[in-house]
Amino acid sequence: MKFLAINLILTVIWGTISASFTPANLLLGFAVGALSLWLIRRELKPVTYPIRPLRLVLLLALFIKELAVSATKVAILVTRKKMALKPGIFAYPLTARSDFEITLLANLITLTPGTLSVDVSGDRKTLYVHALDCADPGALRQDIARGFERRIREAFER
């Protein structure tokens, strides 16, 4: 019963993907959703963090903006004849605490061209990030802290 909401969302997704909202098809979608939830029942935990749709949209907008900016930068970089590279790894002190937030942050950093998260320390306080242009690690740290990490914490912190 706890996962009825998830099941309903899965049903709606089923409906949109198969492009028909007939009752029979929705019922089938509901059954498939229930089956898939049942298959992963041991991993399921009720959602414990609050969901803030507006903040999520802001995070998405920031991601798209960062994507456009850094994709252009890297594109210019690799198409130049002489590549002026100063690659390096820097340690980023994490303020995000939960595993979910850290995973999301690492994923977003990796998806943005030019930066790549490579490792997280055992105590989950430091993220190691490889940057193509690591001439000024301080500025990069500030970019992440003020950009992605702030937005993630706004969206998901309890």
Next chain:
Amino acid sequence: MSHLTDLPAWAAIAVCGLLLMGAAMTLIGSIGLLRLPTFYDRLHAPTITTSGGTILVCFASMLCFAVLQSRWIFHEVLIIVFITVTTPVTLMLLGQASLYRHRFEKPQDVPLKQGPHAEKDRE
């Protein structure tokens, strides 16, 4: 059996633009993969291809078939979601493996791991 000629001009122009931009990003990513010198650097190039290229091409496909069949189409959103969720994991794993080796062979070049598991990892 191509109905692509039925596409109105405004949609055709938008689809072409998206496709060309996506293709250009994919090409740039491939060039980057080819030209960048070290392993870490090379890991950066595919992210342009996956994030930029895939998303743009998927948008082009969505727009094209949504206009042709005059209904909303969401299949490509699934492609985008799966690609954006799985690609970074692969890259991070590769990067982590490489960093592990790097720390082992030339620990002076990279920031060492701190925290409770650090000693165990360094052995």
